[in-house]
Amino acid sequence: xxxxxxxxxxxxxxxxxxxxxxxxxxxxxxxxxxxxxxxxxxxxxxxxxxxxxxxxxxxxxxxxxxxxxxxxxxxxxxxxxxxxxxxxxxxxxxxxxxxxxxxxxxxxxxxxxxxx
Amino acid sequence: xxxxxxxxxxxxxxxxxxxxxxxxxxxxxxxxxxxxxxxxxxxxxxxxxxxxxxxxxxxxxxxxxxxxxxxxxxxxxxxxxxxxxxxxxxxxxxxxxxxxxxxxxxxxxxxxxx
Numbered sequence: 671x672x673x674x675x676x677x678x679x680x681x682x683x684x685x686x687x688x689x690x691x692x693x694x695x696x697x698x699x700x701x702x703x704x705x706x707x708x709x710x711x712x713x714x715x716x717x718x719x720x721x722x723x724x725x726x727x728x729x730x731x732x733x734x735x736x737x738x739x740x741x742x743x744x745x746x747x748x749x750x751x752x753x754x755x756x757x758x759x760x761x762x763x764x765x766x767x768x769x770x771x772x773x774x775x776x777x778x779x780x781x782x783x784x785x786x
Numbered sequence: 787x788x789x790x791x792x793x794x795x796x797x798x799x800x801x802x803x804x805x806x807x808x809x810x811x812x813x814x815x816x817x818x819x820x821x822x823x824x825x826x827x828x829x830x831x832x833x834x835x836x837x838x839x840x841x842x843x844x845x846x847x848x849x850x851x852x853x854x855x856x857x858x859x860x861x862x863x864x865x866x867x868x869x870x871x872x873x874x875x876x877x878x879x880x881x882x883x884x885x886x887x888x889x890x891x892x893x894x895x896x897x898x899x900x
Binding site: 705712713714715758760774775776778779 | 790
């Protein structure tokens, strides 16, 4: 089965600083998803990456999938307190696949604290 | 309008009791899921239903029984609750024709077993 390892497990940064969270897979990634979770709330979809070398941005958050498709990084520029939360990477089939065995496998998450 | 809703949001109960968590989605999705997030924040899939049919059943004790009365609802019934069942349970849904595009998650139900 596929395993995802996230690093660091937790991160405390000062407001305005940049930061990076990594997600490494034990197998080739066909669909890599980034979610954000705030305490007591559900998961919020951030973005999905499929192709090796792909990079997507959403506001001040940028995610990349490396060429070999076994690692993804999430980069936040000029962090703000609103960025605080748990960031989870999830792996699943590509958006073009269907089938009965679809499911997302998640990493253990990275807890981000942004101090004002 | 809430896309994926769960009730209750908090559930505190004693060991041995039977409880249910309800989930409803108004997105018209065909596929619904139950995930469990334990105390270490590890999120893991439990079940998945497509059009009321069970398609994923991970290694989950038989005490957990999902029920899908229609494709907009997926309820989770837990018998003989144990301390280890304490966790946050998330319901999610996605369209079937593009199941990997994204899953929409509910707000979660925090279950505490005492």
